[in-house]
Amino acid sequence: xxxxxxxxxxxxxGTQAELLSRQLGIPxxxxxxxxxEAIRNQTPTGLKAKALMDAGQxxxxxxxxxxVAERLSREDCxxxxxxxxxxxxxxxxxxxxxxxxxxxAVVSIEVDDAVIEARMTGRRVCPKCGASYHIVANPPKTxxxxxxxxxxxxIRKDDAPETVRQRLSVYHExxxxxxxxxxxxxxxxxxxxxxxxxxxxxDILAALGVQA
Ligand code: AP5
Numbered sequence: 001x002x003x004x005x006x007x008x009x010x011x012x013x014g015t016q017a018e019l020l021s022r023q024l025g026i027p028x029x030x031x032x033x034x035x036x037e038a039i040r041n042q043t044p045t046g047l048k049a050k051a052l053m054d055a056g057q058x059x060x061x062x063x064x065x066x067x068v069a070e071r072l073s074r075e076d077c078x079x080x081x082x083x084x085x086x087x088x089x090x091x092x093x094x095x096x097x098x099x100x101x102x103x104x105a106v107v108s109i110e111v112d113d114a115v116i117e118a119r120m121t122g123r124r125v126c127p128k129c130g131a132s133y134h135i136v137a138n139p140p141k142t143x144x145x146x147x148x149x150x151x152x153x154x155i156r157k158d159d160a161p162e163t164v165r166q167r168l169s170v171y172h173e174x175x176x177x178x179x180x181x182x183x184x185x186x187x188x189x190x191x192x193x194x195x196x197x198x199x200x201x202x203d204i205l206a207a208l209g210v211q212a
Pocket of ligand 1: 009010058087195
């Protein structure tokens with residue numbers, strides 16, 4: 001299964017990708033997490049991406065395509081993968097098609113902007129493994145500690161309310177059009193994201209025709 005998760009910032013792409021990765025037995029590729037790791041390691045890519053990410057802007061297509069092509073060439077992607085936020089412009093989607101990388105399905109998690117803004121204020125993330133939590137909807141077992149790797153959780157810099165509004169407007173201007181692109185290819189599945197995590201997950205599995 002080669003799957004893209006689309007959706008506004010905070011729609012729940014990372015949360016659902018983590019669940020689906022376990023359920024489908026395929027890896028998740030999150031360009032956001034890869035870029036944040038590059039920033040922590042102060043690589044040339046990280047240095048290029050930092051100011052753009054902090055401002056809620058997209059990183060250039062060629063940087064993203066390089067990251068995605070390298071990651072997809074690894075052994076663990078042979079049986080499929082989940083692209084979490086890894087395709088955000090028509091240019092990126094066309095480039096993947098031209099590289100012969102065709103998806104089986106593209107799930108768009110549909111969430112109202114007002115719900116997004118409320119969700120982001122409660123998000124906490126693990127700076128080490130990238131796991132994402134919410135202080136009410138999806139709390140870690142021990143407050144402020146990552147369930148997966150035990151690292152202390154942090155608030156993402158780009159979750160400041162002003163930056164979230166900027167990211168939402170970038171989503172509407174540059175990413176939302178991907179729904180039309182993949183609809184024309186017969187790949188698009190819309191899933192209601194204004195509902196609890198487990199319910200959204202059940203609906204995604206149903207849309208993919210996978211038994212829970
Ligand atoms: P990225 O890290 O991908 O950020 P994003 O798309 O803005 O998405 P988020 O990670 O903020 O949200 P999410 O949808 O994963 O939601 P989550 O599951 O965490 O990208 C960051 C930046 O990197 C971009 O702004 C850009 O600069 C750059 N970048 C990355 N990829 C790029 C690309 N392809 N091209 C160009 N630039 C790129 O959930 C959010 C919160 O809500 C959590 O607290 C969670 O617990 C909670 N939650 C989730 N689902 C529910 C639910 N159903 N009910 C209640 N709470 C929920």
